[in-house]
Amino acid sequence: MNTSSPASIRPLHHFWRVFLIGGLISYRALFYWISPWQYVPTMLAAPLFQILFFVYLGRATGVASTGFFVVGNAMQICSMAGIYGMTMAIANERQFQTLSPILATPSNRLAIFLGRGLPVLITGLQTSCFGFLASALLLGFRPVVAGLPLLLLAVTVTAASCTGFGMALGSLGLRVRDVWLVSNIAYFAVLLVCGVEVPLHQLPAAVRVVAQVLPLTHGIAAGRLLAAGRSGGTALTDILLEFLVGVTWVAVAYLLFRYFERAGRRTGAFDRL
């Protein structure tokens, strides 16, 4: 009996296998904060303290409401997974000297690449949801209930676009010596540039232009509208813009990944640190 799949199905089956199983295995192997001893302090406690810190700073300066800082920070903390997690998921292959064996396989590069993003996206989503929940319990944050489904959509899209941005940083890690420096700067810079802690209209025009092409800016704008009960077309437009920003970053990341792969093959320098 011939049990093999038809030839046209096999590549698709292989793609999904590498995407799902390969992505999960690489996440388990490379995401450094996966154990509870790391996950709880780093992915839950630290983001919660971040929210509290900025809410109190907002109260001290009187620049905006508690809701402004809760939504901004609860959505931004998903980039903890997106930026650092994706840097680990891609750049650590080079650090652990496992990049060459992976790139020697005939597996679909897009599946290898995107598969790493899915668990990271889910982790980021978890962190943001935890942030909103903790803010509701500790700070009395109460979003408008009718806006919650779209708020969840905005958070998911934002976590995805942060993952795309993290993919680009991770791809840079295939070449630059200290990608963690870049990731750290990126994580803190988005706090300032993307309207997380400072209302966007208070920032200089040049910074506002940069913010348009970074993740979080549009997603957070949508989140703030939805939490305040304004679920009109503006929020949907912002979610769509956030999605487009994310797709663009994924494309940039994939092109960088392939470029560094080809350059590495040419120079024989995949794992050179």
Next chain:
Amino acid sequence: MTGPSPQELLAAVRGWPRVLAIGWLYQLKMQAQSGFMIMTALIQPLIFATIAMADQQAGNRGLPVLYYALGAGIMGIWSTVVFGCGGMISWQRHQGMLEPLVMAPVPFALVLMAITLGTATVGLYSLVATMLWAALVFRVHVQLADPLLFGVAGAATVVSLGLLGLVLGSSFVLYRNSNAISNMLEYPVWLITGLLVPLSLLPGWTHPLAYALAPTWGVEALRAAALGGQPLPAIGWCLGTSLAYLLLGVWLVGVVERRARRTATLSFQ
């Protein structure tokens, strides 16, 4: 076998300041070239200073911009301490330097103290950077009310945070995931010690914790010296907490060292 004579002990003790000074200088030079430390002590505080100062200018302007610049500067020192000192013993072990340092004839606590004080001194980058940032970007006229006491307050702050680093470094070694604890400790200490948020806005139960932590007194001393006030009581509290951290740190280092010798686990993670 007899122990060292009083003359030998005295000669050894006379050498301690030199050990401390050379160790401090070496650590300062090494940390000042670390990309991570530059990020932690320079770029990160500037981002936080900008956020706080921009919010101040857009908000109620209840407190002066320099208030936030100084707070963000101390935030940078705390970050260098919590990351630089939190993993110092693990780092020495990773580098294969732990055994030689423990075997050296000088007390191990003294060697570690040089490391933690050097690391805290690198944090001064952030204080200078945030004040310059306030002057250059936010056009704040930085005029210190008492420059001399400001310098004394800065030195007292660095010493107290360095000695707090000794306590952290020696206690973190008992935990395998010390880096996760470091990740977690940045924001809560920034918050409860009143670096950017006045203590009066925080719940009362956080105040005793704040009074036990050196950054609270350090920032109060610096603000009083810069903006006008009485910095001496806060400097005194800085030195008092320093003494407490010194005693606690030396005791903890002794506990860790004895435990590692007894169980022969000095070089194990």
